[in-house]
C-alpha cells in the first residue's frame with residue numbers, strides 16, 4: 001500500500017494486539033488507527049474456514065464501508081473476505097453476500113442487530129471484536145444495541161476499542177465489554193493534529209454566509225467540507241452555495257443511502273468540491289484532497305470539533321480549519337480550546353476586494369497550469385496573429401485573466417438563522433436537562449452545550465444515523 005513505516009499507534013498496538021490483549025487505543029485523527037486494529041485482525045484470520053472470525057462495529061454507514069474497503073485492500077493478498085452491512089441497503093442482498101462465507105464483518109449497530117434477529121448472522125466463531133469510534137457510539141446511544149450484539153459473540157474474544165477521543169464515560173464500555181484492557185495513548189501535546197492550522201472567525205449569524213463565500217474565494221480549497229449543525233442547515237447551505245456558483249452538495253442522515261453514497265463518490269472524484277455535512281461525516285472518513293474544513297456552526301462538543309477538523313491534515317498532510325463563532329458563542333470556543341489544549345488564531349473575515357483578488361489568483365494558477373501542460377500548439381497560430389497585430393501582450397494576458405476570473409457572485413441568500421449555543425454558565429449544572437436537546441428531529445438542534453464530558457450520561461439518544 002506504499003506505507004513506509006508504522007505510525008506510532010500502529011507500532012504500539014500491533015504487537016500487543018498480536019499477543020491477544022484487549023486494547024483501548026487513542027491517537028490523533030488520520031494516524032492510521034484502521035490499520036492498527038485491522039492488521040492483527042487480518043493476521044489471525046484462518047482463510048480455510050468459512051466462519052466469521054472478526055467483527056467491527058462503526059457508528060455510520062459510510063465509515064463501515066470505508067473500513068471494510070481498507071481491510072479488503074490490506075487483506076487482499078491473503079484472500080480475506082470482508083463484508084460491510086449497514087442500514088439503507090437492501091437486506092436480501094446482504095443476506096446473499098453473507099452466504100459466501102465472509103471472514104470479517106464491518107457493520108453499523110442497527111443493521112447488525114437486524115441480521116442477528118433474522119438469524120442471518122452467526123457470530124459464535126468471532127475471536128476479535130473492534131469498536132471503532134467507540135465514544136461516538138456511546139454518544140449516539142448505541143450502547144444497548146452493542147450489548148445485545150455482544151451477547152452473540154463468545155466471551156473468549158479479544159476486544160479492541162479505538163478513537164481519537166476518549167471522554168470519561170468510555171470507561172462504561174471498557175468495564176462492560178473488555179477484560180483488563182491495556183490503554184495505549186499516543187502521547188501528543190494537543191488532541192488535534194499539528195499539521196492543521198486552526199482559526200476562528202467571529203461573525204454574526206446573518207453575515208456568516210457571505211464570510212463563507214469570501215473565504216472559499218480567497219482560500220480556493222482543493223476539496224472543502226463545510227459542517228452545519230442541522231439537516232435543514234446543510235440543505236440550505238448546499239443550495240445557497242450552488243446558487244452562488246460553487247460545486248457543492250449536502251450529506252446528512254435524512255437522505256436516502258443511494259444519495260448519500262453518490263454525493264460522497266462525487267466529492268472523492270472532485271466532481272463537487274464543497275461537501276456540506278452534518279456530523280454524520282465528522283468521524284473517521286478518510287478523503288484525500290480535503291484541504292479545508294469550515295465549521296459554519298461551532299460544534300456542540302469539543303470531541304466533535306476534534307473529529308470534524310480531523311477530516312483534513314491526514315497522514316502527515318497539511319490542512320486548515322476555520323470555525324465560525326457568533327459573539328455570544330465565544331465562551332463556547334474557549335471550552336473547545338481547553339479540551340484540545342490548542343488555541344485557535346483569530347482570522348478577520350476577508351473583504352470583497354480580497355475575495356476578488358483570490359479569484360483572480362485562481363485564474364492566474366489556471367493559466368500557468370495550462371502553460372505547464374504544454375499542449376497549446378493549436379492555439380499558437382492565433383496567439384502569434386494577435387501579438388503581431390500590434391496588441392500589447394500584457395493587455396492580451398490581462399484580458400485572458402479577466403475572462404477566466406469567476407467574479408464574486410453576491411446574489412443575496414437567505415439562510416434560516418440558528419439560535420446560538422447557550423453559554424457554558426447558563427446551561428451547565430443549573431439546567432442540565434438542556435443537554436437533552438441534542439439530537440432533535442433535525443439531527444442535532446441548537447441548545448445544550450457547556451461542559452463536555454460528565455453531562456453525557458444523561459443525554460437521551462441522539463438521533464440515529466444508522467436506522
Ligand SMILES: Nc1ncnc2c1ncn2[C@@H]1O[C@H](COP(=O)(O)OP(=O)(O)OP(=O)(O)O)[C@@H](O)[C@H]1O
Nearest residue numbers: 003005006007029030031032033034164284286315
Ligand atoms: N503506516 C502508514 N503510513 C502511511 N499512511 C498510512 C499508514 N497507515 C495508514 N495510513 C493511511 O493514513 C490515512 C488515515 O488512516 P486512518 O483512516 O486509519 O486514520 P484514523 O487514525 O483512523 O483517523 P480517524 O481518527 O479520523 O478515524 C489512510 O489513508 C491510511 O491508508
Ligand SMILES: [Mg+2]
Nearest residue numbers: 033034132284
Ligand atoms: Mg478511523
